[in-house]
Structures are given as structure tokens and as C-alpha cells.
Amino acid sequence: MPAGAPSRLTAAKDGISAMRAAAARPASQLRRAQALAGYGFIAPSFALYLVFVLAPVVVTFILSFTYYDPMAGSRWVGFDNFLRFFTEDRSLQIFWNTLRFTLFAVTGNICVGMGLALALDRAMPATLLYFFRLAFFLPVIIAAAFVSIVWGFFYGDDLGVINYYLSRIGVSPVHWLTSSRNAMASIVVMDVWKNAGFFMVIFIAALQGVPKPLTEAAIMDGASYWRRFFKIVLPWISPVVFFAIVYASIGALQVYESIWILTRGGPGDATRSMSIYIVEEAFDNFEIGYAASVAVVMTIVILIITALQMLASRHWVRA
Amino acid sequence: MSILETFRPTQALEPRVAGPIRKNGRGTALKRDEQNVNTRFVAFSAVVSLSLAGGLAKADDTSANLRLQTFGTEAQLGAVKHAVARFNEKYPNVKVEIAIDPISNGWGDYVTHVLAQFTAGNAYDVYGTAIETFRTFEARNLFLPLDDYIAKNPSYADFDPALFKYSSYEGKTYFVPIGWNNIMINCNRALFKDAGVEEPKDWTWNQFREIAKKLTKRDANGNVLQYGYEVPNQNFFVQPWFLTNGTSPLNADWTASNMLDPKVAETLQFLHDLIHVDKVSPIPGKDTMDNQFMAGQVAMISRGRWILANVEKAKIDLDISDVPSKVTGNTVIGFGGYAVSKTSKYPEIAKELIGALTSEQTQKEEADLGGSVPGRKSAAETASYLAFPPSAPLYYASLPHTVPVPSPANFQEVEKIFIRNYIAMMADEISIADGVKRTDQELNESFKRLAAQQGK
Numbered sequence: 001m002p003a004g005a006p007s008r009l010t011a012a013k014d015g016i017s018a019m020r021a022a023a024a025r026p027a028s029q030l031r032r033a034q035a036l037a038g039y040g041f042i043a044p045s046f047a048l049y050l051v052f053v054l055a056p057v058v059v060t061f062i063l064s065f066t067y068y069d070p071m072a073g074s075r076w077v078g079f080d081n082f083l084r085f086f087t088e089d090r091s092l093q094i095f096w097n098t099l100r101f102t103l104f105a106v107t108g109n110i111c112v113g114m115g116l117a118l119a120l121d122r123a124m125p126a127t128l129l130y131f132f133r134l135a136f137f138l139p140v141i142i143a144a145a146f147v148s149i150v151w152g153f154f155y156g157d158d159l160g161v162i163n164y165y166l167s168r169i170g171v172s173p174v175h176w177l178t179s180s181r182n183a184m185a186s187i188v189v190m191d192v193w194k195n196a197g198f199f200m201v202i203f204i205a206a207l208q209g210v211p212k213p214l215t216e217a218a219i220m221d222g223a224s225y226w227r228r229f230f231k232i233v234l235p236w237i238s239p240v241v242f243f244a245i246v247y248a249s250i251g252a253l254q255v256y257e258s259i260w261i262l263t264r265g266g267p268g269d270a271t272r273s274m275s276i277y278i279v280e281e282a283f284d285n286f287e288i289g290y291a292a293s294v295a296v297v298m299t300i301v302i303l304i305i306t307a308l309q310m311l312a313s314r315h316w317v318r319a
Numbered sequence: 320m321s322i323l324e325t326f327r328p329t330q331a332l333e334p335r336v337a338g339p340i341r342k343n344g345r346g347t348a349l350k351r352d353e354q355n356v357n358t359r360f361v362a363f364s365a366v367v368s369l370s371l372a373g374g375l376a377k378a379d380d381t382s383a384n385l386r387l388q389t390f391g392t393e394a395q396l397g398a399v400k401h402a403v404a405r406f407n408e409k410y411p412n413v414k415v416e417i418a419i420d421p422i423s424n425g426w427g428d429y430v431t432h433v434l435a436q437f438t439a440g441n442a443y444d445v446y447g448t449a450i451e452t453f454r455t456f457e458a459r460n461l462f463l464p465l466d467d468y469i470a471k472n473p474s475y476a477d478f479d480p481a482l483f484k485y486s487s488y489e490g491k492t493y494f495v496p497i498g499w500n501n502i503m504i505n506c507n508r509a510l511f512k513d514a515g516v517e518e519p520k521d522w523t524w525n526q527f528r529e530i531a532k533k534l535t536k537r538d539a540n541g542n543v544l545q546y547g548y549e550v551p552n553q554n555f556f557v558q559p560w561f562l563t564n565g566t567s568p569l570n571a572d573w574t575a576s577n578m579l580d581p582k583v584a585e586t587l588q589f590l591h592d593l594i595h596v597d598k599v600s601p602i603p604g605k606d607t608m609d610n611q612f613m614a615g616q617v618a619m620i621s622r623g624r625w626i627l628a629n630v631e632k633a634k635i636d637l638d639i640s641d642v643p644s645k646v647t648g649n650t651v652i653g654f655g656g657y658a659v660s661k662t663s664k665y666p667e668i669a670k671e672l673i674g675a676l677t678s679e680q681t682q683k684e685e686a687d688l689g690g691s692v693p694g695r696k697s698a699a700e701t702a703s704y705l706a707f708p709p710s711a712p713l714y715y716a717s718l719p720h721t722v723p724v725p726s727p728a729n730f731q732e733v734e735k736i737f738i739r740n741y742i743a744m745m746a747d748e749i750s751i752a753d754g755v756k757r758t759d760q761e762l763n764e765s766f767k768r769l770a771a772q773q774g775k
Contacts, residue, residue, distance in 0.1 A: 157602065158543045177605070266739065267743050284735060285735070286434075
């Protein structure tokens, strides 16, 4: 090696340093450019979110502390609207109705959806398979207006289909929708009929993702069908089940359509939900501030229930 | 220059055209010499018109854009369009934009819609609406008084004065009536004949009850095949039962509940017993039983004239009867009316448009559609109007015995409170005694809120 010539190691080190220095500058500019582009891409959707989600939420929250008149403007009333909600017998009954519907509708939709998925997740002729899937999914896509006509016809007191067949076997007619004892159950049945097909589709997809070697090994070990389901399949698809429960719960807490089309919330307030109550107070009674306060309470309830479900999920949902 | 244009000076003296009159304030008081000139021109124009043997309409060159917001079905829209076309014969340069709301979401939704238009500074010039909303709008001072315009038009004498009385608030008339409906008992005559029951006339509650029993049919298992009557599920339909007992759920000036009047409970008990004791009616649900009536499964329903079109389609042999009386023979009336927005830039032309919308020709056309009873008596005397049902004259004859449907400024809330509790009582979800107390409490709370909102 000639005297004064840099060693290979030194040269290499210098080279790397130079390359790093050279690379550092463009990299920083690139990052900035990429960041700007990223912000540019999300800006339209963020603007839409801001205008159509965040701003209405903030406005609703502010309105909940006011008396709002469409012509005269708003007047600050503090917690009066919330006080009214928590002290009126009527609003508390409506709150309880909503929770009751949520409990039964979510349970019904998840259980029936899972039952249908299990029934169809097996070997059968393709034509038959697609026929059943379509048949069970069809109610999901049928318009509520048709559903109301059909179920109204089923549930009619004197001229209804169900009571007709009950009378044929000597059973007295049942007031399906005109008695508070039966009305909520009747609505839940229709809701499950209409929505269980949606959960069936989700569960079928999840069931098809369960690794075959696991279930086959269990079969080899002599595990029964239900033992395999509870010990292998259910734990494996638990994240999907958890999603379905949260999704169904949020939907049920906001229930409007199913109840409105069958009973309009009656008889009395026996089936009125918080969503119906909000709409009636805001747009029939012009109590927009009070309706906003009920909406805020409902949002908080949904958040609490979802948080509780998330906490509980730590114990049963596969990580 | 055409003959029509020659007459323009006459029109300039008439307090009709908004622009110039508003500027010089001549709309309210014409000078005597102007009136004389006006009279001479009117007489001259009448002679010329007659001599033309066709009565050519005077055209007016006023230019304006009017916006009309009204309610109804496609059929009613047709009649409105024809009225506007007739208006445009006289005012060819006035463009009228029509918006029609089918009221598919109730009057509350319509009120919200109209209030939003005013709030946004986008109010229409002319509004068609119903009595259920009158007080809400009047209390907010949205419309112009029409007393002067009505006084100037002798043809409005054709309307029953009661209709204008019901259209007034604090001494001023804000609406020109369109058509009205009173609740009568609609009877399926074929089912009456089958049951060997004579058609009712001047009947009482008890006679009604007995007839309803005879008209109710059951099979061997006791299942109902045909109901005698439908206990109504709507506020408007049920009101006659209170009125015939000399009471009402609200007090006379619609400012407080009257639910604790023992006659209210008595009326509710009577209706309750029709369902649960006599079993002549099902429990009222969310839907009316119009379809069942059209199918011959219900013999009597409480409705207005609007059902005639469907009755004729279903080929029901129908006739109407007064509501059975107990203390009075009164029934309820509801009706529509047109008003001019206070924010209209063309109030005088807007009033002329109302004139066309409530003319005899328009009312006859609307009556032929089978909807409401026309406000004009002349339109309720045509052969086509009187052809069906056999007792068609009874609609107009009963007008002196009508009471407007209670329509306070918080009507939407009051109606919901009443009907929710009423249905609960009819469904035996709550006793009549507890139900009237609960309704009374809720109604009075609603009126308290209304008073607070109005700063009273």
C-alpha cells in the first residue's frame, strides 16, 4: 500500500458517510413531499368528515343545552333538557324499551345468524347451497315498506295470518301488536327475520376461514360436533363474532325502522325507541334542544355499552 | 294598440297591482275622482266585453315571479295547475312556480318545512295549508291579513261565514278557505241490508251501539268475520264522539287540557266498551281500517268526504249519516286555506292568485275529484257533486253543527299526546281513570312549555 494512500477501510467509511450525507438531504425532502401528498389525499375526506360528522355532533351537543326555535333562534337553558329527560317517566320507559329491544334483537340476530351459517357451512349441492343462502339473505335487501305490509298481515288481530292458523287449532287470537305484552317480542321477531341473513353471510365467511387441519385433528380425537364448535371454531372466529355483536348492538340501540313500520311506538309508549322519540320531539313538537339532549344521552349510552363490550372481549376474543 | 291594452289606465287605478300601489300608498284609499273614473272605465269595459260576445278577459302586463307552496295529491295538483293557467290568462307576465307537498309525514313535517323556508329567507308568496297548522303560523305572524281582499270580493259570500270565522285569529282573517271535511258515519248499505238493519237517521249513542252489534258477524268458533264499526285510531276521526257528548279533550280556547271533565272519561269508556264489551270493533292499531271497509269487512267508519274516490273504485254501496248524538249533534270540521306570506314582494298579485285558486271553477273541479267538500256552496250544488252518495247534501247541511278540530299552536305535540294515551286506553294498557289523568298532566305540561316559549 503506497504511503499516504488511504486504507480501504477508511475509504469505505468515508464513502458510506458521504453517501449517508447525500442521501439524508433528499430523504428529508422526500418525506416532506410524501407527507404533504398524504395530507392532500386525506384532506377531502377529512373536510367531509368535518362538515358532515364532526360539526353536526358539536352542534347537537351545543343545542342540547338550549331551547331552539326555528324562527326565533336559541336560548341557553343549561341542564334543563337533560333534567327533563331523566325525570320524566315517559322518557325513562322509552330508554328501557330501547335497551330491552337491543338485548333481545342482538341475541336473536347473532344466534339465528350463526345457526343459519352453521347449517349452510357443510357439503351440499351448489344449487341448493346458493338457494338457501339467497333465501335467508333476501329479507336483508327487501324494502322496509314491503316488510311492513307482509308482517302487518301476519300480525293482524282478527284478519291476520298467524291468528287465523291459531284459531284453526283452537287457540284464542293473540294481540300481537296491540298489547304491550306481545308488541316488543313481535317486533324483535320481525327484526331477526329481516337482519339475521346479514350476520349469516358474515359468519359463513368466518367459518370458511377456520383451518381444516384443526377440526380434522379434533375429529380424529373423537370430539363431538358441538365440542369442536365451542372449543375450536367459536374461539377461532371470536373476533368476527365480537364485531357482529358490537355492530348489531349499535344498530339496535338506534332502532327506528322496525318499530315504526309495525307499531309507530305503540300501544302507548310500549315499543317507542329513543330514535323515534328524538325524531318526534325534534320534528313534530319542535323541541329541537330537548331532542338534541336525548341524542347526546343516546350517544353516551352507545359509547358506554361498546366500551363494556370491548372490556369483556379481553376474556373471550382471540387476540 | 289592442283593445285590451286600451284599458290599462283602469287597472292602474285598481288597488290590485303590488308595485305601483305600494310605492304611492294608493292601495288603501282611492280618491273619490279616481273612483269615479274607475267606475266609468269598469262600466265601459263591461259594455265592450259584452259587445265582443265572448267576454274577453282583461290581460294585465304586471310582471312578477310568484311561488306557491301547497299540499295535496297529484290529482289536486292538476286542479291547481288549471287554476294557475286561468290566472295566467289575466296575468300573462306573472310566472307561478308550484311546489306541492303530499303531507306523507304529517303536518308537523310540513310546518318544519315552512318555518325553515322563512328562517332561510326563502319563503314562498302563497301558502296552502290546513287548520291544524293555522295557529302555529298565526302565532308566529308569518302571513298577511286578508280581510280587505275578502271584503272587496263579493263572490266570497258564496262561502259559509263559519269557514272565514275559523280562519281568523285575534280578529283578523289570514286564510281563504279551500275545501273542508267533517266527520260523518260512512255506512256500507249492502251490509246493512244483509243484517236487516235500517239505515240510521237521527240516532243516539245507544241506538248506534245496538246497530253496530247487529252488523258484527262471527263464525262458529267466535272469530270475527265482519266488524260493525271501527273505533278510530286518529285524533280527527275520534273528536265527534267527544263533541256529541258536549265536551272536548281541550278547553274552548285550546289553551289547556279538559281531560278531567267527567264527560271525556264517559266518552272514552263508551268507545272502550264498543271494543271490549260489545266487541263490535278491534283495538285501534297504527293503521286505519280503510282497506277493510273497502273490502266489506267493516260496516261503518268515521270519515270525511275524501274517501269517496276509493269507495267508488271498490264499488261500495255507501251512504253517510250524522254522528250519533248524546248531548249535541255536533261533529268536527277540518279544512284547508290559502295565505299570503308577509315577506312576499308581490302581495297584491299573490292575493289575486288566491282568488284564482279559490274560484268557483277551481272549487268545482276539486269537488269532482272527490276530495274535500268545496268551500263554495255553489260548488257543492252541482249535479256531479250531489250524485254520490245518496245523502251528499248532508255534508253541507251539517256545516252549522261543526266545531273545528282543536288546533293550538302546539297542535303536533297535543295530538301525539292525546292519541298515544287514547290508544293505550283503548288497548286496555291503562285504565280510563289513570289514562285521563296522565293525558291531562302531559297536555298541561305541553301548554306550559308553549307559554314559556311564547314568553307568556
